[in-house]
Amino acid sequence: MDDTDGRELWQWQCGAGVHTSPVSYEIDGEQYVAVLAGGNGLPYPDIPRGDHLWAFKLGGTVAPAPAPTPPSKRNQIRTAAVAGAAVQNTVTLGRVWDAAAGRPGATENVVAQNAMAPQHMTVPVGTTVTFSNPAGNEHSHGAASFFEHEFDTGRLKPGETFSHTFTRRGEYFFNDPVFPQSTGKIVVQ
Numbered sequence: 599m600d601d602t603d604g605r606e607l608w609q610w611q612c613g614a615g616v617h618t619s620p621v622s623y624e625i626d627g628e629q630y631v632a633v634l635a636g637g638n639g640l641p642y643p644d645i646p647r648g649d650h651l652w653a654f655k656l657g658g659t660v661a662p663a664p665a666p667t668p669p670s671k672r673n674q675i676r677t678a679a680v681a682g683a684a685v686q687n688t689v690t691l692g693r694v695w696d697a698a699a700g701r702p703g704a705t706e707n708v709v710a711q712n713a714m715a716p717q718h719m720t721v722p723v724g725t726t727v728t729f730s731n732p733a734g735n736e737h738s739h740g741a742a743s744f745f746e747h748e749f750d751t752g753r754l755k756p757g758e759t760f761s762h763t764f765t766r767r768g769e770y771f772f773n774d775p776v777f778p779q780s781t782g783k784i785v786v787q
């Protein structure tokens with residue numbers, strides 16, 4: 599990605615999820631970037647696993663791995679449901695729900711699985727839900743409905759919002775595409 603505006607510049611199919619930090623090194627004046635693609639159980643219990651160590655350089659010629667079979671199910675969201683009306687039908691991205699206070703936490707969190715506030719929300723059919731990346735967050739965040747393909751906020755910079763109207767009953771699971779371990783669910787009744 600371009601570090602000035604977040605545009606995707608290049609992508610590669612690793613055959614399994616990358617859930618590690620890349621490392622950069624140099625050999626004989628040539629720069630390489632290496633990453634391990636081993637998969638991870640969050641948020642899918644049957645996510646493809648691997649043991650691929652990829653090393654990239656400009657002008658490399660190795661072909662990408664075949665795309666793995668997508669997961670067939672996902673882990674259930676186990677937090678208590680919050681009525682959308684209680685939070686103005688808004689999911690606050692990058693924040694953990696403070697159940698005692700009944701509102702999103704005050705600081706950004708980029709590592710927690712439940713950094714969607716609330717992580718589990720119920721709304722009636724026809725409700726417009728707003729996904730908000732608070733101005734106080736340092737990073738871009740988003741919400742993408744991977745299984746149902748119902749909505750995708752794209753990357754929201756701090757201070758940006760995206761709204762979506764739910765017209766059908768169902769459970770809509772989503773992840774933050776920037777910090778994919780963060781998951782949430784909207785139940786439309």
